[in-house]
Amino acid sequence: DLSPQSFSFNSPIGMCQECNGLGYKIEVDPNLVVPHPEKSIRDGAIALWSDSVVEGEGWDGALVTSLISQFNINTNIPWRELPEDHKNIILYGTGNQKMRVNFTSKIEKNEWTFYSSYQGIINRLRKKFHETQSEKARLWYSQFMREMNCGVCNGTRLKAEYRNVFVDKKSILNVCELPIIEVHNFFKNITLSGNSKLIASEVLKEVLQRTGFLLDVGLNYLTLNRRAPTLSGGESQRIRLASQIGSELSGVMYILDEPSIGLHQRDNTRLLNSLKHLRDLGNTVIVIEHDEETIRSADHIVDFGPGAGVNGGKIVVSGNIKQITNNNQSITGSYLSKRSYIEIPDKLRKAGKDTISIINATENNLKIPEVSFPLNLFICVTGVSGAGKSSLINNVLVPGINRVLNNSVDIPGKHEKIIGIENIDKLINIDQKPIGKSSRSNPATYTKVYDCIREFYSNLPESKIRGYNAGRFSFNVKGGRCETCEGAGSILIEMHFLPDVYVECEVCKGKRFNDNTLDVVYKGKNIADILDLTVLEAYNLFENIPRIKNILKTLIDVGMDYVKIGQSSTTLSGGEAQRIKLSRELSKKQTGKTLYVLDEPTTGLHFDDIKKLLKVLHFLVDSGNTVIVIEHNLDVIKTADYIIDLGPEGGEKGGLVIYSGTPDKIIKCKKSYTGQYLKNVLNR
Incomplete structure (x- = not known):
C-alpha cells in the first residue's frame, strides 16, 4: 500500500537502501x-x-x-x-x-x-x-x-517502486525537478474526477497555497529538490519567510537581515508585498537593509551612523522617508535625496580585440552556444534570479580558467571549450568567504602589513639592545607571546553540553604578548596597542613609513578605514572580508593581464561603500585588467563598460544570453528586465 512515507527519502519505507536516502x-x-x-x-x-x-x-x-x-x-x-x-x-x-x-x-x-x-x-x-x-x-x-550519484537510485533518493508512481504522467521526481512556478501551475491545472478529486481537494489546496507563498517571496526559479546547502543566505531567509506568511500569525515581531540579497529588482517588489502582508496581519517587521526600494517602502526608518565602526553606533535620525532625506547628518538621506550619488562614467572604455569566449555552455539550465567577455573592461553579468549567472561564471568560467592557469583539480560545469585564456596570466576570484581559517587571522596578517610592522618594531633601538627579531612580535610563535593563552588573548572553556565560551586571559589581560615584549614602544604604543588601532589610526601613526602606509592606504581605499587591524576575521562580515581581499590585490604590483571575478560584491554595502568599491574596481580596469561582476545593483550596472544579461526568466526558462553590449543599448532590449529597470536609473 502507498502512503506519504513511501515518497519520503527521510523514511525507511521510501528511502533508497544503498545511500540511505542521500542520493549520493x-x-x-x-x-x-x-x-x-x-x-x-x-x-x-x-x-x-x-x-x-x-x-x-x-x-x-x-x-x-x-x-x-x-x-x-x-x-x-x-x-x-x-x-x-x-x-x-x-x-x-x-x-x-x-x-x-x-x-x-x-x-x-x-x-x-x-x-x-x-x-x-x-x-x-x-x-x-x-x-x-x-x-x-x-x-x-x-x-x-x-x-x-548513488548507483542504485541514480541520485533520486527513493526506491524504484516509488519512483514509478505517476500522477498525470509525472512521477514525484519529475515534479521535484520543476521550478516552483511550474510546480504551482502543474497542480493548478491537474485534472481529477470522482473519488480522486474528493480525496485530493484539501491536499491540492494546501500545495497551491504553499507554492504560492514561495512565489510571493521571489523564489519562482528554485526547484523543489534543490539541496539546502546550495541556497544563498537570502534564499534561505525567504523560504523561512514564506512559511511564516502561511502561518497567518499576528502579534509577532519578524527580524530579517538583508532579505533582498541575490534578488533582481523585478522580484524585489513581490518580496516587499509579502513583508507588507505580514505587517497588515498585525505583526512588526524589522528589516536590516541597504536596498533603496526597501528603504523607501518602510513606514519608519532608523538610520545609524554617522560613519562606520568606531565612527558610528549612534542613531542619526529616526523617522519617515522625508525626515531621513531632509537630515544633513544622514549619509543615507543624502543618497536618497540625490544630494550624493554614484556617477555614470562620462565615457565608456572601448572593447579591444582580445576576448575570452565560452563555447556551448550547458551546465544546469544554461543553453549558450557562445558568449564572449571582452578584456580590459568592467563587465557586469546580470539577469533575474535563477537565470544562470552563477552557473556561467562560478561553475564554468572560473574553474575552467583555473584548470588551465593554476592546474586546479576542480571540474568545470558542462561546456565544450573556453577560448582566449592565453590572453590573461592570472585569475583572482574575490569571494565573501572568511579571510583565514581561524580566529587568529585578522586584516593585518591577511594583508601582510603585520609582517612590515613586526619588522619595523624589531628595528627600534630598544629591540636592538634586547636582541629581539621580528618573530618576537608574533602572537603565533613562542618568544614574545603570552604562553598562558598562546597568543590568543583569550582562553577557551569547554562547556560540554553548551556552546564553548572564550574568556579573557588573566595573565596578559587580552593583550596576547608578555610584558617584556610590550616594553618596546613606538610613539607611546606597544605592539598590542597597534593591533587595537583602526586602519585610519594606524595609517596616521605610520605616515612616515612608506611600506606600512601604502598597504594601509589600500584598506582605506576600499572603505575599511574603520576596522581594527587586529580584529578577528571571524567577526568580519562577508562584504568586509571581500573588500579586505580586494585591498590585498591592490597592494600588489599590477601586471595588467589579470581577470578579477566578484559575485555580488555589494552585498551588505551602503550606497557610500558601493561608491568606494566602484572606484577601486575601475582603478583595476584602468590598470589594464578585466573585472567581471555578477550583480543586481543598478548603481553598479550603470557604470559598466559591458553588460551580459541572462534570462529571460529563471530556471528552465532562463539560461540564454538576452543581451550583450553597452548599458545605453540594453534599455532598448524589450526582453531584458534588467534593461527596463536600468532605463529609469539612466534617465534619472
Whole structure:
C-alpha cells in the first residue's frame, strides 16, 4: 500500500537502501585521480603517481613498472588517447590476474621476484580511506573523492517502486525537478474526477497555497529538490519567510537581515508585498537593509551612523522617508535625496580585440552556444534570479580558467571549450568567504602589513639592545607571546553540553604578548596597542613609513578605514572580508593581464561603500585588467563598460544570453528586465 512515507527519502519505507536516502555516496572520482588527461603518464597525468613511481623506484614503482610492461601501456601519449582497457586496468586493477613483479631494495640491493595482482588506484584509495584511523590521512585521501550519484537510485533518493508512481504522467521526481512556478501551475491545472478529486481537494489546496507563498517571496526559479546547502543566505531567509506568511500569525515581531540579497529588482517588489502582508496581519517587521526600494517602502526608518565602526553606533535620525532625506547628518538621506550619488562614467572604455569566449555552455539550465567577455573592461553579468549567472561564471568560467592557469583539480560545469585564456596570466576570484581559517587571522596578517610592522618594531633601538627579531612580535610563535593563552588573548572553556565560551586571559589581560615584549614602544604604543588601532589610526601613526602606509592606504581605499587591524576575521562580515581581499590585490604590483571575478560584491554595502568599491574596481580596469561582476545593483550596472544579461526568466526558462553590449543599448532590449529597470536609473 502507498502512503506519504513511501515518497519520503527521510523514511525507511521510501528511502533508497544503498545511500540511505542521500542520493549520493562519497566515492573516488576518476577525474580527480587523473586531473590532466591532456598529459601523458610520464608527464604527470595521474595525480598519485610521482616521477619516481613511474620510473620504478620503491615498492609502488616496481608494481607500476610491471603493470606498464606486461600490459604494454604507452606512457608517452596523452591519457585521453589510451585504450579504455588500459585506463580501466590502471584505475580499477587487474582483478584476479597476477603479474610478475621484480623488486630491488634500495639499501641492501637485494632482488626479489614475486607474483601479484594489481589493486588499481581507485580501489586502493577507497580501501585506505575507509580503513585509516588518522584524520590527517583521511583528509588527504578526500581530495580525490567527491559526492557522486548513488548507483542504485541514480541520485533520486527513493526506491524504484516509488519512483514509478505517476500522477498525470509525472512521477514525484519529475515534479521535484520543476521550478516552483511550474510546480504551482502543474497542480493548478491537474485534472481529477470522482473519488480522486474528493480525496485530493484539501491536499491540492494546501500545495497551491504553499507554492504560492514561495512565489510571493521571489523564489519562482528554485526547484523543489534543490539541496539546502546550495541556497544563498537570502534564499534561505525567504523560504523561512514564506512559511511564516502561511502561518497567518499576528502579534509577532519578524527580524530579517538583508532579505533582498541575490534578488533582481523585478522580484524585489513581490518580496516587499509579502513583508507588507505580514505587517497588515498585525505583526512588526524589522528589516536590516541597504536596498533603496526597501528603504523607501518602510513606514519608519532608523538610520545609524554617522560613519562606520568606531565612527558610528549612534542613531542619526529616526523617522519617515522625508525626515531621513531632509537630515544633513544622514549619509543615507543624502543618497536618497540625490544630494550624493554614484556617477555614470562620462565615457565608456572601448572593447579591444582580445576576448575570452565560452563555447556551448550547458551546465544546469544554461543553453549558450557562445558568449564572449571582452578584456580590459568592467563587465557586469546580470539577469533575474535563477537565470544562470552563477552557473556561467562560478561553475564554468572560473574553474575552467583555473584548470588551465593554476592546474586546479576542480571540474568545470558542462561546456565544450573556453577560448582566449592565453590572453590573461592570472585569475583572482574575490569571494565573501572568511579571510583565514581561524580566529587568529585578522586584516593585518591577511594583508601582510603585520609582517612590515613586526619588522619595523624589531628595528627600534630598544629591540636592538634586547636582541629581539621580528618573530618576537608574533602572537603565533613562542618568544614574545603570552604562553598562558598562546597568543590568543583569550582562553577557551569547554562547556560540554553548551556552546564553548572564550574568556579573557588573566595573565596578559587580552593583550596576547608578555610584558617584556610590550616594553618596546613606538610613539607611546606597544605592539598590542597597534593591533587595537583602526586602519585610519594606524595609517596616521605610520605616515612616515612608506611600506606600512601604502598597504594601509589600500584598506582605506576600499572603505575599511574603520576596522581594527587586529580584529578577528571571524567577526568580519562577508562584504568586509571581500573588500579586505580586494585591498590585498591592490597592494600588489599590477601586471595588467589579470581577470578579477566578484559575485555580488555589494552585498551588505551602503550606497557610500558601493561608491568606494566602484572606484577601486575601475582603478583595476584602468590598470589594464578585466573585472567581471555578477550583480543586481543598478548603481553598479550603470557604470559598466559591458553588460551580459541572462534570462529571460529563471530556471528552465532562463539560461540564454538576452543581451550583450553597452548599458545605453540594453534599455532598448524589450526582453531584458534588467534593461527596463536600468532605463529609469539612466534617465534619472
